[in-house]
Amino acid sequence: MRHVRPVFCLLHRFYFQSSKARAMSLPYETEKQLAVAAVRRACGLTSSVFNKLVKNETLTKNDKSPVTVGDYAAQAVISTMLYHAFPADPIVGEEDAAELREESGAGLRDRIVALANEALTGELGFGDNVEWGIGPGQEKTTAQLLDAIDRGNHPGGRSGRMWTIDPIDGTKGFLRGEQYAVCLSLIVDAQVQLGVIGCPNLPVDPSKPDSARGVIFVAVKGHGAEQMTLSGANPAPLRIPIFPPAEINFLESVEAAHSSHYFNARVSSILGITHPPVRMDSQAKYGCLARGEGAAYLRMPTVVGYKEKIWDHAPGVVLIEEAGGVVTDSRGLPLDFGLGRTLGGNFGVVAAGMDVHALVLEAVQKAQALETGAKAKV
Ligand SMILES: Nc1ncnc2c1ncn2[C@@H]1O[C@H](COP(=O)(O)OS(=O)(=O)O)[C@@H](OP(=O)(O)O)[C@H]1O
Ligand SMILES: [Mg+2]
Numbered sequence: 378m379r380h381v382r383p384v385f386c387l388l389h390r391f392y393f394q395s396s397k398a399r400a401m402s403l404p405y406e407t408e409k410q411l412a413v414a415a416v417r418r419a420c421g422l423t424s425s426v427f428n429k430l431v432k433n434e435t436l437t438k439n440d441k442s443p444v445t446v447g448d449y450a451a452q453a454v455i456s457t458m459l460y461h462a463f464p465a466d467p468i469v470g471e472e473d474a475a476e477l478r479e480e481s482g483a484g485l486r487d488r489i490v491a492l493a494n495e496a497l498t499g500e501l502g503f504g505d506n507v508e509w510g511i512g513p514g515q516e517k518t519t520a521q522l523l524d525a526i527d528r529g530n531h532p533g534g535r536s537g538r539m540w541t542i543d544p545i546d547g548t549k550g551f552l553r554g555e556q557y558a559v560c561l562s563l564i565v566d567a568q569v570q571l572g573v574i575g576c577p578n579l580p581v582d583p584s585k586p587d588s589a590r591g592v593i594f595v596a597v598k599g600h601g602a603e604q605m606t607l608s609g610a611n612p613a614p615l616r617i618p619i620f621p622p623a624e625i626n627f628l629e630s631v632e633a634a635h636s637s638h639y640f641n642a643r644v645s646s647i648l649g650i651t652h653p654p655v656r657m658d659s660q661a662k663y664g665c666l667a668r669g670e671g672a673a674y675l676r677m678p679t680v681v682g683y684k685e686k687i688w689d690h691a692p693g694v695v696l697i698e699e700a701g702g703v704v705t706d707s708r709g710l711p712l713d714f715g716l717g718r719t720l721g722g723n724f725g726v727v728a729a730g731m732d733v734h735a736l737v738l739e740a741v742q743k744a745q746a747l748e749t750g751a752k753a754k755v
């Protein structure tokens with residue numbers, strides 16, 4: 378009996394050390410846990426703010442797009458958590474606090490500070506770590522939260538680590554009570570290594586549209602893609618299913634100003650697609666593509682010179698690649714995340730499972746050639 382205890386202790390220590398070593402050997406394990414925790418907290422914030430949002434809590438930015446107190450507060454929360462865990466990591470975030478620092482922004486500022494602190498100080502849950510600046514008693518000052526929003530001002534670039542934050546992607550969908558996504562990615566040397574997309578309004582089970590809502594999509598480069606509920610329950614690996622050509626349908630933006638519905642219809646007719654497109658706001662489209670709710674996501678520009686933002690695609694690209702798909706631009710080039718805050722070297726986005734991607738890309742190029750030919754004749 379005298380030997381049982383030391384043997385047990387050794388086994389116990391071996392088991393925990395090896396499981397810890399196993400966890401540590403997964404690349405970006407800490408970053409993944411942090412990113413999921415940050416997106417989960419931000420999703421809680423955006424869901425609760427939607428029910429209380431009043432008219433003067435939405436601003437119109439210089440590019441005429443909307444931004445709400447939810448966007449600012451969610452960026453403040455995610456940025457704060459990133460800063461506590463990785464203070465040296467730069468962040469490319471969609472929002473900045475310039476308007477909130479003005480005298481006229483005082484009302485919104487107070488509301489954003491209250492929302493962000495409510496989210497940050499919520500009880501610790503599954504996977505949370507007090508060292509990330511969260512939990513009861515972890516209130517931040519107004520200055521700290523405005524600085525957290527402004528830490529998203531990094532210009533991007535080709536080398537080193539950087540995070541992208543889109544605190545509410547599909548703000549128009551959010552305002553309509555439809556789909557939107559809280560999006561976070563880690564890019565290292567211009568390659569997306571980790572993507573997390575939180576979709577509070579998306580049904581967990583696509584075959585039951587009226588089932589429980591709230592999904593988080595997660596992918597780590599080289600280590601697969603998965604979906605889980607907002608609480609982290611039921612993690613399930615994702616693999617894009619094979620679509621026979623007759624079953625192909627498109628996922629596309631709701632807003633005709635964000636991607637050309639007309640061009641997509643041309644590509645559909647070239648491919649003989651009979652199924653209507655599924656229109657949905659935000660990077661929820663990438664999530665739905667990864668779980669087979671659409672066969673391809675096609676996004677062609679509507680205005681000359683619009684450059685897609687890296688935060689609108691980085692998490693989606695790693696999710697699709699890890700679910701067995703391909704993402705390129707309309708010329709078949711990979712999306713280049715090393716050029717700054719935009720995908721300035723790319724034109725359009727084509728995302729799909731491997732076989733469908735080749736078919737769609739060919740049809741996109743045919744449609745472009747027809748368009749160029751028609752313009753030349755005029
Ligand atoms: N002109 C133009 N062309 C292309 N894209 C644009 C354009 N203007 C805005 N945006 C970006 O579109 C993001 C919304 O994504 P979606 O197009 O998927 O959503 S939607 O269905 O259109 O609402 C949206 O992201 P959020 O601002 O985070 O909502 C914008 O970054
Ligand atoms: Mg926006």
Ligand SMILES: [Mg+2]
Pocket residue numbers: 543545546547688689
């Ligand atoms: Mg966006």
Ligand SMILES: [Mg+2]
Pocket residue numbers: 448471543544545546547548
């Ligand atoms: Mg946004």
